[in-house]
Amino acid sequence: MNFGPVIGGPGGPTVFDPHTLPSDDNVNAYTFCVELKGSQWFLQKGKMIAYYGRMEFNGVGNGRFDRLLRTSFHSPMHAADWVVAEGSGKMLLADRAFDVNSYDLDNGNLTIRSGNLLAYQPTLALKQSIVPGFLTLIGTGKFVAASNGPVVFMEPPLRVDPQALVGWADCPSPCHHYDHGYMSGVLGGLRSLTGIGGSSGEEHQFEFVGAGTVLLQSSETLMAEQAIGAVGAGAESAGVPGAGYGGGHGQQGPLGQLGVPRMPGQLGDLQRRLGL
Amino acid sequence: MLAVDLTGDAVKAKNGSMVAYDGQMAFKKMTGGGEGLRGMVTRRLTGEQMTVMEVQGHGTCFFADRASEINLVNLRGEKLYVESSNLLCTDAGLRTGTTFTGLRGGATGNGLFTTTVEGSGQAAIMSDGPAVVLRVSAQYPLSVDPGAYIAHTGNLQQSFQSGINFRTLIGEGSGEAFQIRFEGEGLVYVQPSERNTIGGDI
Structure with missing residues (x-):
């Protein structure tokens, strides 16, 4: 009998000790x-x-x-x-x-x-x-x-999916970009409210301009995120983005907060589409 | 995915882990993991249950489980300690059993007992992401996070070390409150992921 090879697995086990482990x-x-x-x-x-x-x-x-x-x-x-x-x-x-x-x-x-x-x-x-x-x-x-998946480096000007964004270097912060053609009019409003009629899930993007590098991951599954970076509502937080509605998860819908990726065709939610 | 070439001989594998085969194969569920009545009773009592099937025939049989990574371990008479949930497949000639692990088991969230595999041959163990094999020797003891530990071989003493101090109690815990310290001579398999353990939150 013969085990292996393990398909898609490592060739052979390498045994590491403190001398063979790489440094940083x-x-x-x-x-x-x-x-x-x-x-x-x-x-x-x-x-x-x-x-x-x-x-x-x-x-x-x-x-x-x-x-x-x-x-x-x-x-x-x-x-x-x-x-x-x-x-x-x-x-x-x-x-x-x-x-x-x-x-x-x-x-x-x-x-x-x-x-x-x-x-x-x-x-x-x-x-x-x-x-x-x-x-x-x-x-x-x-x-x-x-x-989640290898990181891809891109250069602005660029629009990215909020869920694929890992980070950015040396460029001004991103802003939201909405696909207005898809959202305007009565039909568009209905679509974004109900999700019926085929929302592609890509009507909302982050837009980067200026010189720098944008880091993307090759998956839209977010890592389970701790509720950090949220700023408290109140007088001391006046002028701080995200303050006032407590959540601080402006870029995610309620489903996103549960760690479930938003799939195309799911029920839309007014709050996210309108950026409230 | 693991491919096993069989020429009339047999392997023991986790029940239901076969995904494909070519040639002639016979699958037989082994009650009590093939460890006899005593093994059955021990596994029932210790909660270290595993359902095992014996696969015998000519050809190639493919095994996989929940897309987890598979690592091959060659045994030459030594003993492999592995959690039953991480054991995919072994040579039919290898003996399996249960052993008491002490406090370490409690911390990994897998119970106080673990599975042993003994003899000469190969075993396939599963991990979340490819396992890193770390050598422990007399001058280089190793500390492992309980949630990342999957298996070890060799003559190793385990001790439980805790970094709990008064800061943990006032909510300034380090998140690395417990480690298993391995001393002696042997190999430890760790996975690049952590199971949820009680210790992980402290």
């Missing part, structure tokens, strides 16, 4: 190895799958990290989702078997969907984007991000 590089498409030499990395909670060596994981907001947080962490709303790893050794990161990749920023800026960012070096500063649900990294250093 991918082990395979879905696993990333970070080497710590007494240094620190920020990681999103629960993305560490294994490590060699001595390491400690501490939630941010810890008194000991005051100085570190002052320089590299400016998203108090996300504080509960981030930990600081420190120590020495090699650590493997992965996220729900999604593709992971590292990116280097050289005195640059990049905005990314908050659920897609796995880890970053403290030489970068993490700030909350004014677009709800997105985070901006500024500075020089390496970060690791996950995507």
Whole structure:
């Protein structure tokens, strides 16, 4: 009898030990190895799958990290989702078997969907984007991000599907674009209200203009997103986009919030179409 | 998908995991996983249940389960510890059994018992995304997140380590509150994904 080959699987098992594991590089498409030499990395909670060596994981907001947080962490709303790893050794990161990749920023800026960012070096500063649900990294250093399917890089001018957007670098923030031909008139109104008559699911896009790079994932399934980046309603939030209706999920319909991708032909909802 | 060439011999596979075959095959459900009455009772008591079929014949048989990744493990007399839910297929000559895992099992959310596969031959284990095989040796112990652990071989001691401190209790938990620490000599298989575990939320 003869087992294999495993169709579509890896050729043969490679056995890794601390010497053969790469340093700050991918082990395979879905696993990333970070080497710590007494240094620190920020990681999103629960993305560490294994490590060699001595390491400690501490939630941010810890008194000991005051100085570190002052320089590299400016998203108090996300504080509960981030930990600081420190120590020495090699650590493997992965996220729900999604593709992971590292990116280097050289005195640059990049905005990314908050659920897609796995880890970053403290030489970068993490700030909350004014677009709800997105985070901006500024500075020089390496970060690791996950995507559902490989990431595709595009250049503006460009219109993208909201669900395929992972992030963007060096260009002004996107704006909404609606396919007005499809939505105007009595019939269009009926269509967007009821979904009857064939809404293509593509009437709403994000539009990018200017110079820069847009990152897209090759799937429209969003990663389950934590309700972060939402801004509270109230006097102190006046003028903050997204404030006032509590949700902060302007780019998603109610189905999107449940993690269900919006399929063509589904019942439309007024709120999303009209951007209320 | 796993392809197995059979020339009159047999493999044991998870019940219902055959997707296609060519040639002549006979499928037989093995009550109690082929471990006899004692095995049946043990599995019932420990909750580490698995329904297994024996496939015998000439030709090629294809196995798959929920599009999960398949990893082949070659055994030369050593023992493979794997969760029954992650075991797809083994050589018919390999002995399977159950063993107590202690606290680690509680943390992985798979119960306090695990399945062992012993003998010489091949076994196919499933993971969510291709598994990474990590070597543990005397000078390099390994810590693994319980949700990412799928299997291990060799002579390894497991201990449970916890990073719970007063910060966890005031809501500043690190999300990495529990790890299994492996010491000794052997290989550990981890998947690039985490099952939901109690520890993951703390």
